[in-house]
Amino acid sequence: MFAKKKELRTELYLKESPSVVSMMSTVISPGGSIDSAVRYVADKGPKNTAKLFRDIVSDTDSRKVSDIRDCVYDLASSMPKGLASFRRALYIVISASETSDAAERSRMLKEATDIALGGLRETGEEYSSKLQTPCMVVFGLGIMVPMILLSIAPMLGMGDVIGMSMTIPESLLEEIILVIVPAAVAAVIISLRGRNPLREDSVSLDGLWKASPMLLAVPVYSMLAGYGFEETSALALAIGFPALFTYLLIQPDVRKETVRTKVECVLKDALFDLGNRMVTGENFESALVNSLSVRKECRAMAESLSREYVICRGDLESAIDRCISSVSVMMAGFVKDIYRASCKDVRDAGRLAIAIAHQLKDQDTVRKNLDNKLRSMTDMMSGTAAVFAPLILGLSIMMMGPLAAVSGAVDSTHAFTIVCIYLTELAVLMSAFGSMLSGRLSAENVIHRVSMTLPVAMAILVTCASISI
Incomplete structure (x- = not known):
C-alpha cells in the first residue's frame, strides 16, 4: 500500500513515535485490538502519524484493503532507515495485539515503548554531537x-x-x-x-x-x-x-505558561496515584478528585471537578474537559481514556493509568x-x-x-x-x-x-x- 508513496521523512515521524506507541499500548494493554489502537491514533494521535493512520482507516472502511493489521505492517515496512526504531516498535505492537497472555502482552508493549524512546534518544544524541x-x-x-x-x-x-x-x-x-x-x-x-x-x-x-x-x-x-x-x-x-x-x-x-507546564507535570504524577487508588477498588470519580486534592498545584482543579460532578448529570467526559483541558488537552484525553476503561473494570483501568504514567515519565x-x-x-x-x-x-x-x-x-x-x-x-x-x-x-x-x-x-x-x- 505504501510502496508507491514517497519516502517518509524521518524528522517528522521520529519524535512522534514514542507517543504513537504509547497510545497504541494504552488500547492494546487491557486486551484491545490493533484495529481499535489504529483508530485511536488516527483520531487523537500526533499530527503526522495520525494522518497516516487516518489513511489506513479510510482504506479499510472503504474496503480498499481487507485487514488493518496488514496495512500497519506495510506502513512499518516502508519506513526508511532513520525510522528503524519506530518500525521495530510497530512490529512488536502488532505481535502484542495477537497474544492472549496478559503478562506477555504487557512485557512486549513495554519493550516497544523502550525501543521507540531509545530511537529518539540516540538520534537526539547524534544531533547534539554534530x-x-x-x-x-x-x-x-x-x-x-x-x-x-x-x-x-x-x-x-x-x-x-x-x-x-x-x-x-x-x-x-x-x-x-x-x-x-x-x-x-x-x-x-x-x-x-x-x-x-x-x-x-x-x-x-x-x-x-x-x-x-x-x-x-x-x-x-x-x-x-x-x-x-x-x-x-x-x-x-x-x-x-x-x-x-x-x-x-x-x-x-x-x-502563566510556566505555571501551566508545572501543573501539567504534577498531573502526570497524579496519574500514578489515580491508578493505585483504582487498583485497590476506589471508583474513578473519587480517586481522581482525591489524587488531585493532595497536590497543592491541583487543589483548585480538584474543587472545580467536584462541582462539575454535581452539575454534569453523568457526563463525566465533559466535566474532565472543562476542568483539565485548560491546563493540558493531552492529559484530559488520557484521563478520559482511563474513565472509559473504568466503565468496564475499575482495576484494569487503574493498571492502565499506571502504565500511561510510566510511559509519560519515560518520554x-x-x-x-x-x-x-x-x-x-x-x-x-x-x-x-x-x-x-x-x-x-x-x-x-x-x-x-x-x-x-x-x-x-x-x-x-x-x-x-x-x-x-x-x-x-x-x-x-x-x-x-x-x-x-x-x-x-x-x-x-x-x-x-x-x-x-x-x-x-x-x-x-x-x-x-x-x-x-
Missing part, C-alpha cells in the same frame, strides 16, 4: 568577521600617510556586516533546523503582535535626538527601551536529557548575542576612534550605528536558533528571547564603546 562545528561557524561569523572588519578598516585607511590608501568603502562595510553575515548565519541555522528531532512541524506565529512595542524605536530615536542626546546614546536607548517594554509586556504570559526523561545536552549550545548562542558580541564589537569601536581620526576612514559614530543594527539582527537570529534547539520555535518564544537580549546588549555596547583611550 552541533559543535556549526555553532563555531555561527560564533565566528557572528562575532569575528564584524570585529575584524571594524578593526582593519581604520588601519587600512592609514595608508594615506605613506601614499598607499586601501580604505574599505562604507557601503561595502555595511553590506557585509548587515546583509552578508546575517544571511550566512541564517543559512546555517536553517540547515540545522531540519535535522532537529525535537523540532516543531511548523512555526507558530501566535503572539507576533507582542513585538509591536519594538516599532517605537524610530520615534524614540527621533525624540531623543531632538532633545540633544548624542547619536550613539540615542540609538542604543531607542533600541533598548522598546525591547525592555516588550519584555515587561510578554512576561506575564511567560509566567519526559528522554526529552529532558536531550534538552540538557543541547542547553550548553543554547546558552552559548544566548551569551553570544547578549554579551560576547556587544562586548567585543564595543571594544573594537572604542579602539577604532583614535585610528579613524588619523586615517579618515569610517568614523566611530557611523560604525556604532552599523553595530547597533547588526546586534539587533544577531539577537533575532540567535533567539530563533535557541528557540529552535529547544524544539519550541514560535514567534512568542523568539520575541521573549529578543526582548531579554537587546537591553543587555545595548548597555554593554554603550559602556564599552564609550571608554576613552
